[in-house]
Amino acid sequence: MCYKVACKKCGNYGWGGCGEHLKPLYASIEKGKHCMCRSWPGVVIPSSDKPSSSATVAATATTAGTHITTSYWNIL
Numbered sequence: 001m002c003y004k005v006a007c008k009k010c011g012n013y014g015w016g017g018c019g020e021h022l023k024p025l026y027a028s029i030e031k032g033k034h035c036m037c038r039s040w041p042g043v044v045i046p047s048s049d050k051p052s053s054s055a056t057v058a059a060t061a062t063t064a065g066t067h068i069t070t071s072y073w074n075i076l
Ligand SMILES: [Zn+2]
Pocket: 001, 002, 003, 017, 018, 019, 020, 021, 022
């Protein structure tokens, strides 16, 4: 199992070990306390992805809404 380590560079928590158990370890660390000096393989880090992913969700919702409206009018 991997374990959390205090990073001396940034004062947040990084990881040690094999690197294959990082998801639960990442989740166990408080938000904003994650060391980013070292990457977290296999972990989706929300803070850097937020703007682009929410924009994609909004675009998908709009497309789906338009499609539903069109089908509705075709039935009538
Ligand atoms: Zn491990």
